[in-house]
Amino acid sequence: MRVLSGMQPSGRLHLGNYLGALTNWKTLQEDHTCFFFVADWHALSTNYEDTGLVTTYVRELLIDWLAAGIDPERSTVFIQSHVPEHAVLQLLLSMLTPVSWLERNPTYKEKQEQLEGRDLSTHGFLGYPVLQAADILLYKADAVPVGKDQLPHLELTREIARRFNSLYTPVLVEPKELLTEFPKVVGTDGRKMSKSYRNTINLSDPEPTVRQTLKTMVTDPARVKRTDPGNPEICPVFEFHKIYSDATVIDQVNEECRTAKIGCIDCKKFVADRVVAQLSPIWEARSSLEANPAKLDEVARDGCDRASKISRQTLEEVKEAMKISV
Numbered sequence: 001m002r003v004l005s006g007m008q009p010s011g012r013l014h015l016g017n018y019l020g021a022l023t024n025w026k027t028l029q030e031d032h033t034c035f036f037f038v039a040d041w042h043a044l045s046t047n048y049e050d051t052g053l054v055t056t057y058v059r060e061l062l063i064d065w066l067a068a069g070i071d072p073e074r075s076t077v078f079i080q081s082h083v084p085e086h087a088v089l090q091l092l093l094s095m096l097t098p099v100s101w102l103e104r105n106p107t108y109k110e111k112q113e114q115l116e117g118r119d120l121s122t123h124g125f126l127g128y129p130v131l132q133a134a135d136i137l138l139y140k141a142d143a144v145p146v147g148k149d150q151l152p153h154l155e156l157t158r159e160i161a162r163r164f165n166s167l168y169t170p171v172l173v174e175p176k177e178l179l180t181e182f183p184k185v186v187g188t189d190g191r192k193m194s195k196s197y198r199n200t201i202n203l204s205d206p207e208p209t210v211r212q213t214l215k216t217m218v219t220d221p222a223r224v225k226r227t228d229p230g231n232p233e234i235c236p237v238f239e240f241h242k243i244y245s246d247a248t249v250i251d252q253v254n255e256e257c258r259t260a261k262i263g264c265i266d267c268k269k270f271v272a273d274r275v276v277a278q279l280s281p282i283w284e285a286r287s288s289l290e291a292n293p294a295k296l297d298e299v300a301r302d303g304c305d306r307a308s309k310i311s312r313q314t315l316e317e318v319k320e321a322m323k324i325s326v
Contacts, residue, residue, distance in 0.1 A: 001032045001033070001142045001143055002032070002033045002034075002035070002139065002140065002141050002142045002143075003028050003032045003033065003034045003035070003141060003142070003143050003144070003145065003178065004034070004035040004036075004037075004135070004136055004139050004141035004144055004175075005021070005025065005034075005035075005036055005037075005144060005145050006036065006037040006038065006039040006042075006080065006135060007021070007038065007039060007061060008039045008040075008042050008043045009038055009039070009040055009043055009054060009057035009058045009060070009061045010043055010047070010057060010195060011057060011060075011195045012057075012060050012064065012202045012203065012204050013060075013061065013064040013065075013068075013202065013203050013204075014193055014195070014200035014201055014202045014203065015185055015193060015200070015201050015202075015203070015275070016185035016187075016192070016193035016194070016200070017064075017203075018068055018203060019183050019185050019243065020183060020185065021145075022064075022065065022068045022069070022070065024145055024180050025070055025075075025145075026068070026069045026070065028145065028178075029070065029071060029074045029075045030074070034074070034075040034076065035075070035076045035078070035139050035141070035307065036065065036070060036075055036076070036077050036078075037077075037078050037079065037080050037083075037135065037307070038058050038061050038062065038078070038079045038080060039080050039135070040054055040058050040079060040080055040081050041080050041081050041086070041087070041131060042080070042128060042131065042132070043057070044124065045122075045124050045125045045128040045131075046111065046118065046120060046125065048122070048124065049118075049119075058079060059296065060204070062077070062079075062296055062299065062300060063204075063286055063289045063290065063296065064203050064204065064286070065077065066285065066289055066296075066299065067203065067282045067283075067285035067286040067289060068203065068282055068285075072299045072302065072303060076303050076306045076307055077299060077300070077303040078300065078303035078304045078306070078307040079300055079303075079304060080135065082300070082304040083304055083307050083308050083311050085138060085308070085311035085312060085314070085315045086131065086134055086135055086138060086311070087131075087134075088315060089134040089137065089138050089311075089314075089315055089318060090127075090130050090131045090133075090134040092318060092319075092322065093130050093133060093134055093137075093160055093164065094127055094130045096160075096163055096164060096167060097127075097130050097160055097163075099126075101156060101159065101160075102126050102127060102129060102130070103126070105129055105152065105153070105156065106152050107152075107153075108125075108126065111125075129153055129156050129157075130160070132153060132157065133156065133157040133160045133161070136154075136157050136175050137157065137160070137161055137172045137173070137175075137314070138310075138311045138314050138315070139307070139310055139311065139314070140172070140173040140310075140314060141173070141175045142173065142175060142176065143175060143176050143177070143178040144157075144175050144176075144177060144178060145178040145180045146177050146178065146179065146180065147179075147180060147181075148179070151177060154175065154177050157174075157175060158174045158175065161173065161174045161175075162174065164318075164321075168321040168322050168323075169320075169321035171314075171317045171318055171321045172318075183243065184239075185239075185243070186236040186239045186240070187199025187200060187236075188200075188201070188213055188214075188216060188217045188218065188236075189218055189236075190218045190236040201213055201214070201275070203279065203282055203286070204286060205279075206283070207276055207279075207280075207283070210272065210275060210276060210279065211272045211276070214237075214240075214268050214271060214272045214275065215265070215268055215272075217236060217237055217240075217268060218236055219235050219236070219237055219264045219267075219268075220232075220234055220235045220257075223264065226260070226263045227260050228260060229257075229258055229259060229260045230257040230258060230260070230264075231257075231258070232253060232254050232257050232258065235257070237264070237267055237268055237271060238253065238254070238257070238267075240271045240275070241253055241267075241270070241271055244271060244274040244275060244278070245270065245271070245274060249270060253267055253270065
């Protein structure tokens with residue numbers, strides 16, 4: 001099975017990205033042909049006014065992926081803008097995509113409301129689902145790992161593929177969803193971990209920062225004093241225990257928090273030890289990659305070469321189907 005997925009370079013990755021996407025990608029690359037791309041053109045759809053850090057974020061994203069276990073020998077890892085066929089196919093598909101299909105995109109108005117104060121009344125933002133479709137269709141991906149909230153986007157990709165195949169010749173593959181239960185990783189303030197909330201623990205944060213960040217994490221608001229009994233079910237730190245701790249520790253924390261036998265500082269230390277244990281090999285790999293920028297360039301170059309061979313072939317088939325091949 002051919003699988004494709006990507007991420008926008010909008011900053012350093014955090015535990016939510018790692019647990020929600022990268023661990024799944026690592027599993028998929030064991031048995032499938034995987035394409036993972038840095039969606040730097042997509043980043044411009046909402047950040048076109050401030051592009052100064054895009055290049056930096058692209059490199060940081062690649063470092064995080066490789067350090068987290070994405071293997072460029074097993075997966076094709078590449079940068080979207082280095083494969084111009086993405087833009088050409090988007091242009092061709094935009095010619096046959098009705099505007100009404102784009103306007104019904106559920107995230108079109110949602111993002112405009114969430115990013116209030118930013119002018120998103122642009123052709124690029126309205127049409128980004130067409131670029132997304134081109135990203136997928138260019139590699140004839142059989143499946144795309146998505147959460148339920150992303151299903152409308154994938155269905156639009158299938159609709160565009162069906163319209164193309166009915167108008168011309170069946171060339172494009174309709175991708176199926178690879179439904180993934182992304183775990184909800186809470187941030188230090190109890191909300192979903194997100195860069196926009198500034199409540200993250202980043203994969204690149206050093207150990208002292210991780211431990212200090214976890215020390216400041218909110219807990220059960222009713223537990224003011226050390227002697228106050230707590231309720232783990234409403235404590236964000238306990239959510240971390242459910243992810244990182246074994247059953248024995250979870251049971252211990254659950255019982256001792258409710259009876260005030262354990263304090264929040266001790267509870268957080270248990271979690272910090274386990275988070276640090278998971279991040280330690282990632283830190284070591286990051287350090288090696290940062291010290292060898294040529295290796296990073298090589299990975300990006302090789303991945304783009306492999307991606308280009310497939311994308312060029314697909315684009316030629318598209319042009320022939322449209323009878324515009326020269």
